[in-house]
Amino acid sequence: MPSAVYVSVVVIATAGLIYELIAAAAASYLLGDSLTQFSTVIGSYLFAMGIGSYLSRYLRRNLAAWFVQGQILVGLAGGWSAALLFLAFVHTQYFRAILYGLVGAIGVLVGLEIPLLLRLLRQRLALRELVAHVLSLDYLGALAASILFPLFLVPRLGLIRTAFAFGLANVAVGLWSTWIFRQEIVVARFLRAVAVAAMLILGGGLIAAEQLTAWAEVRLYADEVILARSSPYQRIVLTRAGDDVRLFLNGHLQFSSRDEYRYHEALIHPALAAHPDPRRVLVLGGGDGLGLREILKYPAVRSVTLVDLDPEMTRLFSTHAFLRGLNEGAFADRRVRVVNDDAFVWLDRQTDVFDVVIVDLPDPHSFSLGKLYSRSFYRLVRSRLAPGGLATVQATSPLFARRSFWCIVETIGSAGLLPHPYHVHVPSFGAWGFVLASQTPYQPPRRYPEGLRFLTVRGTPALFDFPPDMARVPVEVNRLDNQVLVQYYAEEWRRVFPSSY
Amino acid sequence: MEVQDVSRRDLLIGSLTLAGGQLAGWGRTSAAAADGAAGRIVGTSCREGHLLLGGFAFPRATRTERASVVIVGGGVAGLAAARRLRRAGFRDFLVVELEETVGGNARAGRTEVTAFPWGSHYLPLPGPETREVKRLLFELGVIERFDRRGRPTYDERHLAHAPQERLFIHGRWQSGIYPWTGATARDLAEYAAFREAMTRFRDWRDAAGRRAFTIPRAAGAPGAFRELDRISMAEYLRSNGWTSRRLHWYVEYGMRDDYGVGAAEVSAWAGIHYYAARLHDPEYEDVVLTWPEGNGWLVDRMAEPARDQIRVGQLVYNVAQAGNRVAVEVFDLQSRVSYRLLAREAILACPLFVAARLYRPWREKPPAFLSSFHYAPWLVANLHLPAPPDDGPGVPLAWDNIIYESEALGYVVATHQSLRISRGPTVWTYYQSFPHRAPQAVRREFLGGSWETFRDRILADLSRAHPEIGRRARRLDVMLYGHAMVRPEIGFVCGRAREQAISASRGPVHLAHADLSGLSLFEEAFEWGTRAAAQALARLGR
CATH class of the missing domain: 3.40.50.150 (Vaccinia Virus protein VP39)
Structure with a gap:
């Protein structure tokens, strides 16, 4: 039983970092200035995790049920995060508000998880053992995410599908946990039904990701964004690929320097x-x-x-x-x-x-x-x-x-x-x-x-x-x-x- | 949602009466979310006008002025009369107007955002019979030239820019007014048959080559189709076997929009006139002329050359023949003193219900025909928006935007004719007539109603298509017309009362108002004003 929990920890940790990277990458891709985007997204994400950890003290009973619900929610929010961000950029003027709102929400939920897990396992393992295992696995997951993300996930799956895949993984952990902690959960059957519904929603997104990606790309830019400004009249975006600099106004190509x-x-x-x-x-x-x-x-x-x-x-x-x-x-x-x-x-x-x-x-x-x-x-x-x-x-x-x-x-x-x-x-x-x-x-x-x-x-x-x-x-x-x-x-x-x- | 606005009683009643009560409760709440909008009821000057009803002792005239012609009323008819006099090189006249601005039903307002209409907002392209208005449009540069066959070419800036109309139906905006969305084959067949019938009326000519339905009416074949005045427009539709709800809504909308009367009350002759009088120009199709301030653009330009001869804020309270002169007694609303204008000719360019209170012979012995003139109340509101709300689902924002099966008539966008690319702040002009209520009841509500009541009702109506409108509106001003226009009711439009009124002009006192046509149209008012001025000039030997 501990080993099952340890696998969950790795999945949760990997997914958590993946969402953070997705948000930062999408923001850089859409707004340009990757240094600022990565710094602010990582910073606000970690801060939100801190808030989540603190808030965990208010959860007193039904810890296992809370843990499962948290997993389902993280899975849904994180799974849809990339698609939502692209949609928000194309269709609203509130991209930044939605970006940081999403990063904050996922951060709070992920921050809740580890303290909850630690408390759930407290009776079964010595504290010394528990902290050592959970935290080391947490960091191991982070390493896995940081290597997988640029080398495999983005080039092979793209941002939108990666997000859906990890959303599914989160919900799967939640579903699995209803069996792991079956003694502690009263409403296990209900939670399972919710988890299955969430998986269907995410699965639908994963299947539609192809269309979502293609659809977003027509509106977006193939190359690196080196400058992006919004004036009251239009959105000015400058991209570069090698020596080719292109100007887009409201997404319409104005010139290529070539x-x-x-x-x-x-x-x-x-x-x-x-x-x-x-x-x-x-x-x-x-x-x-x-x-x-x-x-x-x-x-x-x-x-x-x-x-x-x-x-x-x-x-x-x-x-x-x-x-x-x-x-x-x-x-x-x-x-x-x-x-x-x-x-x-x-x-x-x-x-x-x-x-x-x-x-x-x-x-x-x-x-x-x-x-x-x-x-x-x-x-x-x-x-x-x-x-x-x-x-x-x-x-x-x-x-x-x-x-x-x-x-x-x-x-x-x-x-x-x-x-x-x-x-x-x-x-x-x-x-x-x-x-x-x-x-x-x-x-x-x-x-x-x-x-x-x-x-x-x-x-x-x-x-x-x-x-x-x-x-x-x-x-x-x-x-x-x-x-x-x-x-x-x-x-x-x-x-x-x-x-x- | 501001929960404190839903009283406990509302909630209780809501829960007892299910949806109905609850909806009413919520409706109030959402409209009340418009805390941001300022505004007030801006007119008309009914309190001053009602001084004429008696019970007010006007101070005695303290001085006497002379003018060869005095025009009572600075609406379209009065300004057309002034224009006609000036065209004859005649300057010795005065226009006296009750309101603070001239223009009557075509008056306009202006803020730093844009000019906007307070009344009529467009002019259809003039047909072959509308000669004098065409001359005016040519003078103003709206018509650039006439081709060899006398057909005008317009400066397209004054034509309503595309897209002209859209309709909110089934949660989406469609283009055009006829509700195509969801129409059945039967609906469309009836609509096509109706259009065809209107085309036949349009093209009908008598032996002398005159059309039946013309603007001005006076140019048409006399008496043609007058039997249609004995039935309502709704009956006319039914008598042709047309029962389509969409066709009935479409026609009903046209009647409410042009006449302020529902299809069940409007004379079929007047109803058909609305569709058949305007000639279809293959070049311009059904486009109309419009300006940010609506027909205010036209009246401002008519008033401008005569500005030294126009006095506003003047309540005329007595018109009487005195020897071979006409004495016009005027109460100056600002200085609260009265004075007398001694004229050789007087033109009463005011509605007949007002003339009945001014003109001494009529005050003393009201002619029977006056009781046949009934008037429709109207509400016009102008909404200032910092930026237009999103277009909503369907086709983008048009000039005229109508909500299907709404009590009101929709709104026109004052900045639509702007040549700017950017979508900055704007003003929407909202119109409502009250076809299915007794005019007296509506007027009582106008006199007693608070601005908040009208605001909430307007915002609740608009929020059906623009849910965020309550939060967007910055200013909402309301104009209430107790007697906006004469109602073209069954039997009235081709009836005797109207003919008697036309021939009621006596000696030096001339009537000039669209009331005499039974149709409240710019062109009719313009025609009567021009005609009265010509008669006055003839009597003066000019």
């Missing part, structure tokens, strides 16, 4: 290089400053006004050393003026005109963003263009979201501008589309600034040619009162990423 030059050269130069004298430039969106970097290659440019809603974005990209390196310190250029405001509302108040307007806004995945792709908006852009002025609009993928792309083209045309659609291949995005809008017929540039890595004068006309799989399709004009673009976009991207919409 190939962003293709996107930004294509966004900027077909308009700027074609304009005889681009003195005044306006950028709507583009708070990463990468488009700015390209604009500032033109000595003719006297002023660039960049309007981005989120001050956190422009602050980050003008102060963070690595990010400043990416945009070559564009925000420090004297010609650049940053305005943090809503593009539509800001533009509506302007009386100045611009030679080139770059519209680099998030894709139309909500009705409020869809307004920035409406006929009204493009008419406003037109009214702020100086004679001979040009505008370029990022216009999502003509391959994956073909109707969306051509809807933007059509809408720009309906606003009284001549649309010139073109596309480039950006490996991290796939085929990507832009629309250049002019007031008079447009001629592609005859020269580009030195040092471009993607655009060439000879290659440019080909960008304006659309192969059959991206060719024009009949679409409606996107107006404020119909917002057809938001519907096209949702339908088309749902087909590409079925689980993410």
Whole structure:
């Protein structure tokens, strides 16, 4: 009988540490800054265990029944912990509160267990023997967990399944204990039924873990998170894998440092290089400053006004050393003026005109963003263009979201501008589309600034040619009162990423 | 849950009467959780208005002013009259208004968050007959141009942005007002048949090419389908064999929303007018014009050029002919003194139940037709929210949001027309009419009811779709209209009383109000105001 109890101790100890590691790993994965996450999770977990140990003094009778119930509860909370944390991150704004709440709850329950066990076994073993065995096994379990976790569990099972597996182990210990301590437990049959129910719940989670993991991964990031900020407007996440740094806004990829030059050269130069004298430039969106970097290659440019809603974005990209390196310190250029405001509302108040307007806004995945792709908006852009002025609009993928792309083209045309659609291949995005809008017929540039890595004068006309799989399709004009673009976009991207919409 | 709010009696009764009593107890508790919301009853100025009921001795007029035309009432009809006068280059007129702001049923409010409506919140796209309103919209830039066939192109910023409507039904939000969710094939067939019938009414024309149901009414074929005024809208539906609960709810909602009267009481002629008068524009479908402050946007712009000729906080208590002049006696609510306006022409741009108290000949010998004009009470509330609650299950927040089978009419979102991306603080405008209760009973409740009672009722209704609303609302102000609009009842809309009222304008005293149409619509009020001003100008030789 003692040996059965000793096995339980090892299982309890291993599971306890596993939950702690899962919480810390999930937090690092989701929030970045693993040093802070591991420190605070381990610290609060140990503290909660202390509280649990202290609270054990209030449990006077039915110790065995309490022990079994504790096991079932730990199993349920710990088993679902990883899944819950991912869900909380995706669906709520209270991730940290849920993280520490969960860590605290599991810690308290685990902290209760060892004192309870010690008291249960007090009559059967000498104290000297008991303490030596239980505590050494407890530490042995911790060692097992710390080795198994990185080497076997995470790579083979993943966080979510690992959690469910150990949740099952905890409940199994509880179930087994109803036989071990059958003399002490009055309601053994009831507890067994509860334990079986808990095992079914955890087993269901284990079976569904595949879907849960896949589903969470589409929304999350493949790589290490090196920076994560929440502004009132969006969640800014920067990931790194080797030399590839990626920016996500609300989970949508904005650029990969490996190939962003293709996107930004294509966004900027077909308009700027074609304009005889681009003195005044306006950028709507583009708070990463990468488009700015390209604009500032033109000595003719006297002023660039960049309007981005989120001050956190422009602050980050003008102060963070690595990010400043990416945009070559564009925000420090004297010609650049940053305005943090809503593009539509800001533009509506302007009386100045611009030679080139770059519209680099998030894709139309909500009705409020869809307004920035409406006929009204493009008419406003037109009214702020100086004679001979040009505008370029990022216009999502003509391959994956073909109707969306051509809807933007059509809408720009309906606003009284001549649309010139073109596309480039950006490996991290796939085929990507832009629309250049002019007031008079447009001629592609005859020269580009030195040092471009993607655009060439000879290659440019080909960008304006659309192969059959991206060719024009009949679409409606996107107006404020119909917002057809938001519907096209949702339908088309749902087909590409079925689980993410 | 705040347990102290459930009294022991509630708990006892609850346990004896099972679910019913208990639910009532809990309902009260959850609504009372709205401790955070401040607010008050903001109007209307019924206490001042009720001075006209007698028993108050207005001080004698201490001075006399002269104006060629005096317009009594600064609602849509009064402002339309002022606009018509100004368009003729005529400046010698005054508008006197009881409330502190002009606009009548289209008035609006404003806080640092946004402007919001206190009354009517949209205008349907004007049809071919609605000429004068189209001219106004063109002046204001809402209509950008007319094509060769005279069809307007709108500045889409003034069109209700998508998504326009959603309905909370079976725990989810669906798009559109008709309750598609869970509808049977029979429901859908009846709905399609109903739409088809309305289309036939819409397209019907008499030998002279006039439609039957038009806005303004005066442009329509006279007397067409007047037999439909003898039955209720509900009877009309039943007479076609349409019994679908969903169709009846849909039509009932439209009647409550536009007329403040249920389908069982509203004249079928008026009910059909609601669906058949508006021309379906293939380009714009069924979109309407709207602004954050609703039709307040329109009345503010109508009032602005005439601001020097408008006086607010003025209670007119007597209008009488004096020789070849009209004497209009006014009590200034602020200074508590009375004065007399001597005019050559007076336009009574107020509801007929008010005109009956002002106009001396009517006060002395009330014409019989007045007793046929009945008025529907309305409640409008504005809720300030620091941020909109979650959209809830189903389609996202729309402009107009309706809860299926609620007593009230749902809410419109004042910031919906905003061009900002971020979802900041907002104001919801909540509407309720009282179709199934005697108007007098509702008015008594308005006079005696406390703000807390209305707040709790509104929050309890909204919490069916937004459980967290009680905790979210920061401010909740309530406007109570004892007589919001004339009720288009059976027999009244095409009846004699209304025709008699139209021809009751005598000499220099002109009536101008949507009451005369029997339908409380912006366009009707606008038409009567414009027409009265034209008549006054003609009499003045202008």
